[in-house]
Amino acid sequence: MAEGAVAGGTGSRGGEPTRGLLLVGVGGQGVVSASNIVASALMLCGHDVKETEVHGMAQRGGIVYSHVRYGPRVASPLLARGSADLLVAFEWAEVLRWLPFLRPGGGVVAAVDRIVPPAACVDRRAWASRYPALDGAPLARWAGERRFVEARRVAEELGNAKAAGSVLLGVASRLMDVPVEAWEEAFRARVPARLLEVNLACFEAGREAAFPAAPPPAPSPAPRPRAAPRIEITAAWCKGCDICVRVCPERCLALDEDEKVVVVAPGSCTGCRLCELLCPDFAIAVRPGEEERPREPGPARAAVGGSRG
Ligand code: SF4
Numbered sequence: 650m651a652e653g654a655v656a657g658g659t660g661s662r663g664g665e666p667t668r669g670l671l672l673v674g675v676g677g678q679g680v681v682s683a684s685n686i687v688a689s690a691l692m693l694c695g696h697d698v699k700e701t702e703v704h705g706m707a708q709r710g711g712i713v714y715s716h717v718r719y720g721p722r723v724a725s726p727l728l729a730r731g732s733a734d735l736l737v738a739f740e741w742a743e744v745l746r747w748l749p750f751l752r753p754g755g756g757v758v759a760a761v762d763r764i765v766p767p768a769a770c771v772d773r774r775a776w777a778s779r780y781p782a783l784d785g786a787p788l789a790r791w792a793g794e795r796r797f798v799e800a801r802r803v804a805e806e807l808g809n810a811k812a813a814g815s816v817l818l819g820v821a822s823r824l825m826d827v828p829v830e831a832w833e834e835a836f837r838a839r840v841p842a843r844l845l846e847v848n849l850a851c852f853e854a855g856r857e858a859a860f861p862a863a864p865p866p867a868p869s870p871a872p873r874p875r876a877a878p879r880i881e882i883t884a885a886w887c888k889g890c891d892i893c894v895r896v897c898p899e900r901c902l903a904l905d906e907d908e909k910v911v912v913v914a915p916g917s918c919t920g921c922r923l924c925e926l927l928c929p930d931f932a933i934a935v936r937p938g939e940e941e942r943p944r945e946p947g948p949a950r951a952a953v954g955g956s957r958g
Pocket residue numbers: 886887888889890891892893894909910927928929930931932933
């Protein structure tokens with residue numbers, strides 16, 4: 650056993666415990682791919698493995714999670730609350746959301762990358778949001794081994810920010826009783842050849858780095874010009890359903906006499922993108938204002954987001 654975080658178990662069979670991992674994140678972060686790699690590595694070690702994932706609104710930036718249970722014989726893939734031995738979180742808010750599923754004293758590998766969902770955004774231009782602070786106290790009260798990982802930065806430096814999940818797996822591998830050869834074989838089996846090298850490099854970086862047991866201080870947001878975003882409407886695609894008009898917190902939108910959406914208060918728009926995200930016909934798009942830097946605190950979500958509660 651490496652450092653013991655995944656020791657113990659959640660329901661024994663034949664004297665050996667069944668163990669459980671929970672991988673969580675949001676759409677586009679590669680949670681399911683990472684879960685498949687974990688399951689493959691465990692199977693290569695001779696474990697019976699059951700895995701299940703949920704990615705309902707993942708394409709809209711929603712929550713993605715995967716349960717993995719393994720042992721001599723596993724009846725069900727589902728982890729009960731308080732039963733996971735290791736929680737691997739690809740996104741900061743998700744580690745807090747899923748903490749109750751960890752058994753007391755279990756291990757946590759948490760990315761400190763933040764993806765602020767539009768619904769938590771009060772004013773995207775001014776960086777105000779209801780997103781939780783980078784505060785390790787709740788984890789310290791509940792978890793045993795804790796690793797806080799700037800996974801996206803590490804992966805970016807190694808050539809592909811999308812391989813951040815492999816950094817997290819590298820860190821997690823130190824808390825699991827799985828030989829490195831099994832991990833590497835699982836990567837070779839699961840990762841496309843053109844991405845294998847960078848993912849293995851990220852995995853190795855995760856294994857070798859000494860990540861802190863407390864989150865790093867959050868960087869102060871840079872002052873940002875308050876240019877109003879541009880709202881682009883494709884009138885031909887708008888069917889006048891009124892959704893965007895109703896969800897806009899700033900009352901920027903209205904339907905005209907032809908039942909097409911129009912912008913009535915462009916200066917009030919905060920760039921929250923709720924209208925864009927919820928339009929069923931992709932008829933509305935929100936672009937950053939001219940002077941505004943489009944950089945976000947975490948990876949930009951693929952096209953849309955906002956289904957996280
Ligand atoms: S949600 Fe889309 S289709 Fe509906 S009114 Fe707004 S722009 Fe038109």
